[in-house]
Amino acid sequence: MGKDRFVLYNMRLFDGETTGLKEGMAVLVDGDTIEAVEEGWSAEKYPGFKAVDLKGLTLLPGLIDNHVHITVPFMMKVTPRAFLDLNRQIERNFRVCIESGVTTVRDAGSFPRKMRYFRKRVEQGEIKGPRVLATNSAITTPGGCPDWVPYFNPVIKAFIGGQYAERPATPDQARKVVKNMVQKGADWIKIYYQSRSWLILGGDLPVFDRKTFQALMDTARQYNKKVMCHLVWLKDLKYVISMGVNTTEHTVLDEEIPDRVIDDFIKNDMALHPTLTILDLGNKDLWNEMDNYVNSKGRTFLEPEPFRQVKEHFDIYLRRKFPPSIEECRKNFYMDISLIARGYDVAVKNVARLHRAGARVGVATDSGGSLMSFFGFLYPEELKRLISAGFSNFEALKAATSGNAEILDMADSIGSIKKGRLADLVIVEGNPLEDIEAIRNVKMVFKAGRLMKGSIEA
Numbered sequence: 027m028g029k030d031r032f033v034l035y036n037m038r039l040f041d042g043e044t045t046g047l048k049e050g051m052a053v054l055v056d057g058d059t060i061e062a063v064e065e066g067w068s069a070e071k072y073p074g075f076k077a078v079d080l081k082g083l084t085l086l087p088g089l090i091d092n093h094v095h096i097t098v099p100f101m102m103k104v105t106p107r108a109f110l111d112l113n114r115q116i117e118r119n120f121r122v123c124i125e126s127g128v129t130t131v132r133d134a135g136s137f138p139r140k141m142r143y144f145r146k147r148v149e150q151g152e153i154k155g156p157r158v159l160a161t162n163s164a165i166t167t168p169g170g171c172p173d174w175v176p177y178f179n180p181v182i183k184a185f186i187g188g189q190y191a192e193r194p195a196t197p198d199q200a201r202k203v204v205k206n207m208v209q210k211g212a213d214w215i216k217i218y219y220q221s222r223s224w225l226i227l228g229g230d231l232p233v234f235d236r237k238t239f240q241a242l243m244d245t246a247r248q249y250n251k252k253v254m255c256h257l258v259w260l261k262d263l264k265y266v267i268s269m270g271v272n273t274t275e276h277t278v279l280d281e282e283i284p285d286r287v288i289d290d291f292i293k294n295d296m297a298l299h300p301t302l303t304i305l306d307l308g309n310k311d312l313w314n315e316m317d318n319y320v321n322s323k324g325r326t327f328l329e330p331e332p333f334r335q336v337k338e339h340f341d342i343y344l345r346r347k348f349p350p351s352i353e354e355c356r357k358n359f360y361m362d363i364s365l366i367a368r369g370y371d372v373a374v375k376n377v378a379r380l381h382r383a384g385a386r387v388g389v390a391t392d393s394g395g396s397l398m399s400f401f402g403f404l405y406p407e408e409l410k411r412l413i414s415a416g417f418s419n420f421e422a423l424k425a426a427t428s429g430n431a432e433i434l435d436m437a438d439s440i441g442s443i444k445k446g447r448l449a450d451l452v453i454v455e456g457n458p459l460e461d462i463e464a465i466r467n468v469k470m471v472f473k474a475g476r477l478m479k480g481s482i483e484a
């Protein structure tokens with residue numbers, strides 16, 4: 027493929043860093059890179075650049091999602107049909123993700139062989155998808171959270187592309203697992219640390235002992251990898267701060283985070299990815315909105331078997347008697363909706379307090395992480411909820427772009443529209459700095475200068 031040179035002009039520009047929209051700017055792209063951002067445009071000024079008139083549209087840096095599960099295929103049950111739809115669904119996740127304007131994701135747990143295969147196909151341009159920072163398998167302790175994810179037997183493991191969660195029991199095993207993930211191409215290490223389940227009948231859960239946790243941290247550091255950590259309880263947050271993890275995933279649901287803990291969080295230069303939308307399960311409106319979304323558009327982002335399983339999931343939570351009987355709960359895994367619902371307001375308050383105190387808060391959706399975490403749908407929802415937690419539209423969009431890039435240590439290549447950055451660009455209708463819903467109206471997407479959605483033909 028030849029090197030494309032084009033100039034975008036006549037739009038409003040949000041550069042990812044500066045408040046407000048700039049008008050009358052021209053953004054020049056040469057190959058994969060932003061060559062210049064300058065005022066004014068005329069055809070004579072840029073010979074050799076294809077001119078793209080973006081009249082009435084807003085140009086933003088490609089959005090970044092700091093927590094997804096892009097190889098998880100929206101299926102909880104391994105049925106015969108699941109085998110047929112697995113790869114097609116993963117491919118769809120990649121495509122839906124980038125077509126919604128998300129050009130970079132950090133994956134928070136996957137099936138390593140699937141990750142390697144699809145990442146390669148995306149890099150080679152065979153399928154459309156975002157740039158992926160991988161963790162490969164997540165790491166937890168035997169019997170620990172995610173307590174709803176089985177340790178797969180060799181047959182299923184072979185089919186599904188590896189173990190979703192590796193479960194080392196000793197410091198030695200912990201070192202081996204981290205090393206193995208890095209050798210398989212992990213950019214980050216993902217661990218779970220949740221001492222009490224959020225499932226009905228889940229109860230207390232085992233977590234890493236200090237030596238095993240230390241072994242994970244030391245090995246990650248040895249390979250220059252940072253650590254992201256799933257948690258939802260205050261006690262667990264305090265503990266993982268003391269262990270030196272870099273980002274925390276979801277947020278504390280049970281108590282307000284005390285000021286001194288927030289101070290430690292900031293002092294350690296940590297970042298929080300609240301994933302508020304997936305914690306907003308007590309919100310009937312959200313459930314109904316998602317249900318309508320599945321019914322009207324489900325077949326555009328779900329293959330037949332995932333579609334069936336998602337529908338079944340919604341039926342259980344929305345239309346059958348919930349919570350189910352104790353016997354049912356012993357046989358299957360059900361989220362304790364009322365427990366999470368009670369924690370939601372606490373979670374929002376905690377995010378607001380961390381943000382006000384100056385802590386780094388990133389944008390992350392957990393897309394793919396459950397049967398209701400839809401790519402494309404969740405991202406605008408998450409921005410809305412950050413705004414309800416006190417972010418201005420500007421702060422939310424900055425977090426989504428340059429803020430997330432900084433957390434990923436990639437701010438010198440992505441997250442802003444500046445000379446020398448990769449040309450990850452999203453073009454939307456409307457003005458998301460005034461109305462965040464505009465972020466849903468994605469017209470065009472470029473990843474490293476390559477068109478992923480829309481058209482630049484006149």
Ligand SMILES: [Zn+2]
Nearest residue numbers: 093134392395
């Ligand atoms: Zn997750």
